[in-house]
Amino acid sequence: CGYVAVLGRPNVGKSTLMNHILGQKVSITSRKPQTTRHRILGIYTDDDAQILFVDTPGIHKKEARSINRYMNRAASSSMVDVDVIIFVVDGTQWTEDDELVLEKLQQTNCKTILFVNKVDKIQDKEQLLPHLAKITERFEFDAVFPGSALRGDNLEPLISQIKDWLPKGDLFFP
Ligand code: GDP
Secondary structure, eight states: OEEEEEEOOTTSSHHHHHHHHHTTSOOOGGGOOBOSSOBEEEEEEETTEEEEEEOOTTOOGGGGGSHHHHHHHHHHHHHHHOSEEEEEEETTBOOHHHHHHHHHHTTOSSEEEEEEEOGGGOSOGGGHHHHHHHHHHHSOOSEEEEOBTTTTBTHHHHHHHHHHHSOTTOOSOO
């Protein structure tokens, strides 16, 4: 199985994304299980894969007072030992906080995915492409998915991409 962290500033849709992915799946969030490395937020399971969605260590609500500091720490601690980072941005609202974290993520060895969320709110989809091009010109990702966590648009390709990258046959719950 693999470890996946979902990062992004508040309100970009991280919980919605997690709920959608974990919705029909085995989710053990209530027992707050720990691995040696992380608190598990939920587990996606299907016939041939398990994906552990984890919290990043050392991050507490209080630190969210300073969004920059919080995001920096989240990015740094994820970079240490997570296999995949999904960085979620709001496709309708790009901010400097996003850019700071993106710079940080350029230094990681793990796979990075940019999930551009809330595209259902974008009326003129043609505007999205130049916008995405500008981001991907400046920052490198292993994959970019525009989508909608709320409607579930483009989440299947996201999951199947993650599954492709994860180590095979190493299950948390055999
Ligand atoms: P978080 O703070 O990053 O976990 O964000 P939430 O998942 O709590 O979402 C913040 C708000 O954005 C909520 O009102 C969601 O319903 C809304 N939201 C999340 N994803 C989408 C999306 O894909 N499209 C639209 N239109 N709204 C969304």
